[in-house]
Amino acid sequence: MACWLAWRILRSPGPLWLRLLNAAVAFIPFIGPLFAFWASDFPAPHHPAYRDNSRYSPDVYLRWIDVLRMRNESARQQRWKELMKKNHEEEP
Structure with a gap:
């Protein structure tokens, strides 16, 4: 199980x-x-619309x-669509 998990972890994205x-x-037991x-x-x-862009x-x-x-x-629903469209356009 540890070998399968290590293989899965090594193939995942990330640093x-x-x-x-x-x-x-x-590989640590148990x-x-x-x-x-x-x-x-x-x-x-x-989604960027749900992220906090200001630190303070x-x-x-x-x-x-x-x-x-x-x-x-x-x-x-209309206002939600407007906000999502606005934030989608602001993505880098």
């Missing part, structure tokens, strides 16, 4: 040093494979608060 370290941890599997299972990055303020909350407070479902 080489981190992959090598996680693969080495997989707890190693569990910890290596947990440490190597990274989530996919969020909650700009994600401020960007979405008017959408979250809307009661009309069709207007909320």
